[in-house]
Amino acid sequence: MLNLCWIILGLPLAAAALISLLVIPFEKASKEKDFFRTLSAWISVLSISAAFILSVILFRQFQAAQGHYGTALEASLPWMNLAGIKMELGILLNPIALIMLLIVNGVAALVTIFSARYMQGEEGYSRYFAALSFFVFAMLGIVLANNLIQIFIFWELVGVASYLLIGFWFQKPSASLASKKAFLTTRVGDAGMMLGILLLFGILVQTGTGTFNFLELETKLHQNALPSGLLTWACIGLFLGAVGKSAQVPLHVWLPDAMEGPTPASALIHAATMVAAGVYMLARLFFLFEMSPVALQVIAWTGVATALIAATIAVVQNDIKKVLAYSTLSQLGYMVMAIGLHHPEAGMFHLVTHAFFKALLFLGAGSLIHALHTQDIWQMSATLNSQKNAGFKKLPITVITFLIGTAALAGIPFTSGFFSKEEILNAASHGPLAIFIASLVVVMLTAYYMGRVLTVVFFSSASKAHGKHPHDIHEDNALVTLPLIILAIFSIAAGYLPFQALLSDDSHAAHPPLWLAILSVSLAVFGLLASFVLYRNKTEDRHAAIFQVPVKIIQEKFYFDHFYDWFVSRIQGGLAIAADFFERKILVAFGTEGTAKLVTAVGSVVRKMQNGWIQTYGLFFVIGWIILISYLIGSGGNS
Incomplete structure (x- = not known):
């Protein structure tokens, strides 16, 4: 069974190596460049799709052998031995890792298929697929790692891959600066993570139990009483790594600028890879964090602060990708908050559902940008709404799937986002009152800023024709629309799949109360209706005319960059x-x-x-x- 893990890990790496070392050199030397460009896309699509299929097989085998909430399986290869300290390359397979394998490979396969069409005609087409495949490999390495050193190595490789993708259009100064900003900002968090690993190892060495292995670490932590002060600092150091990768306040500033990369790459970064790494690491090492109540408090308050600040900034963004970027920040804050409130299963459940509807929204935004040649929601509105229902007539699949993704993000009933968001709010309701209230405010703001995008882009009655006429707009082929349809299906169905049973062995876990569901849905509906009323007949942003000073502060992103x-x-x-x-x-x-x-x-x-x-x-x-x-x-x- 574990042999499949090595194959799953190796497939994207093999694709990246094959494209980089063979396809790209032949493409440069050949006159038949289109053939090699197409070949690079197919190599990437087939390798990642095969990894997903093998992940499904592995999932079924694990369930059959280990039961619904199975025990962890481990395999490792010796790497080196330094003064009695064992270093290894290993795989640790447990339910959380299995779910992440499915999510990472599944979403990545759809994004790669979408990219095959979306990126056509771009200079560096083959280079894009090499970087994308390497990105998936690095994330899978984090998912399957069985020790702290290995996870840190792949942690850094994810940073390198994101640098390559964000700076794909390196000729653009803005893209070049954004890639450097992402790389350097996350390095700050990575430095904290490295110090946390070293401090934790030093603490364990003092007790005579030095190890980097997760299973050994969990066993020995519960067997030995460790100094709480030093352990807290070690946990906070590790958490800094998550703050950088999952773009939590105050290291969140790189993620919105990462929109300079290609839209499909943004979908992968925001849905299933880089930003998911931090949340996954917190859940994977929760046995460590739960031993430090102070560290958990820091995690919870950091998460809720990120959720609230990012949701507020999203309200005033006019770039559709920037709205979705700050939405990702906010939802990641939700996940981190839940983990800090002793509910890692709620955070992981929301990570799973979020992967589907956020990938859907980003790819839907990519389809809109591809058709309308703009990222500005007001310019989109001027084109789409110059004729009645032009969006539904010309881009029916894009519009309908985007509506589904928005409903899931807003937490509307019967979507996957509703179920996972309720778990998050249930965790918040048992925490400090301020956190619970802030979580409810985020519910309303989320519905409001997504309702604003929907109303302006699809339902505005005040726009006049500008630029591209509706009769020039058309939906792209199946390589673009099929991933949208599949993601839309899972944006609804993921909430009904038994992820919770895999994420927790607690069969008596409390379900969210009815009053909480009614309250959250009411706030979401209020946010949607308020945005519709405010923007139905507007051709420009209403905020600046009413609250100039507060809006200026928000538009400047609370002056973090300054x-x-x-x-x-x-x-x-x-x-x-x-x-x-x-x-x-x-x-x-x-x-x-x-x-x-x-x-x-x-x-x-x-x-x-x-x-x-x-x-x-x-x-x-x-x-x-x-x-x-x-x-x-x-x-x-x-x-």
Whole structure:
């Protein structure tokens, strides 16, 4: 069974290597470039699709052998042994890992199929599929890792892959800057994660139980009483890694800028790979985090702050991809909050459903952008609404599936998002009152900003024709529409699948109360209706005319970027002054110039000794004899 895991992990890597080392060089040397471009797409599609099929087979085998909530299976290969510390490359297969295998490979397969059509005509087409395949490989490595060192290695590889995809159009300065921003911002969190790993290992070494293996770590943590203060700091260090990868406040600033990458890559980053890595790591290591109540509080408050701040910023965005980006931030905050409130199964359940409807929304946005050649919702509105129901007539599959994705994100009943969101709110209702209230506000804001997008793009009655006329708009072929349909189906059906039973062995877990469902649905409906009323007859944003100062603050994203620019410039300036002082006053004064002056002085003294005067030589001869005789007399006296 575990042999399948190695194959699943190796397929995307093989695709990335094959495209990079064979297809791209042949493409550059050949006149038949279209053939090799198509070949690269098919290699990526087939390898990731095969990985998904094998994941389904593995899922069935695991259920048959281990039961519904099975025990973990592990296999490892020895890597190195450093001073008695065992390093290994291994696989740990448990229900959470199985679910993530299905989600990552399933969503990635659909995104890759969508990309085969969407990215046609782009310079670097084959390079895109090589990077996409490598991205999937890196995420699968995180999912299957059985130790902290291995998960950190793949953690860094995910960062490299995201850098390649976000900066795909590296000729654009904005894309180049966005990729660097994502890479450097997440490195801050990664540094904290590395320190957390080292601190945790140091704590365990002191107890004589040093290990990086997850199963051994869990066993030994429960067998030994560890110093709570140091353990808390280790947990917070690990959590910083999740803050970076899952874009939590204050390291969230990279994710909206990541929209500079291709839209299908954005779908994969936001749905099933990079941003999911942090939440998955928190759930995988929950046995560690639950030993530190302080760390869990930090996690919960960070999550709810991210959810609220991101939802507020999404309200004023006019770029459809930016709206979805801040929506992802907000929903990730929900997941992190649930884990901090001792409900990792709720966070993972929402991660599963979110993967489907967020991938659907991003690919739907990509279809709209492809048809309308703009990302601005007001420009989309001007084209689509110049004729009655033009969107439904010209882009029926895109519009209908986008509506389904919006309903799931807003938590409308009978969608998957409704079920997972209720689990999140149920967890919040048993936590601090402030967290619960903030969670409810996020429900309303989520419905409001998605209702705003729907109303402006599809249902505005005030738009006039501008730019592209509706008769020029058409839906793309099945490579674009089929993934939308499949994702729409799972955006509804995922809530009815038995994920909860796999995520938790607690058969007596409390279900959300009816009053909570009524309250959350009422808030969601209110948000949708409010956005419809406010934007039905508008051709420009209404917010700025009513609340200029608050909206300005929100439009500037609460000045996080401004603060970082100021802070970094101050640090950079301070370091520059210190480096200049060190160079001029130490390196130059005592180094290059100091050495030259010393050599000159020594040379001057030696030169005077070699002046050709016999009297001088005689004087030094006498002085030398006096020193030698004094030394011999002194030595003889001591002996």
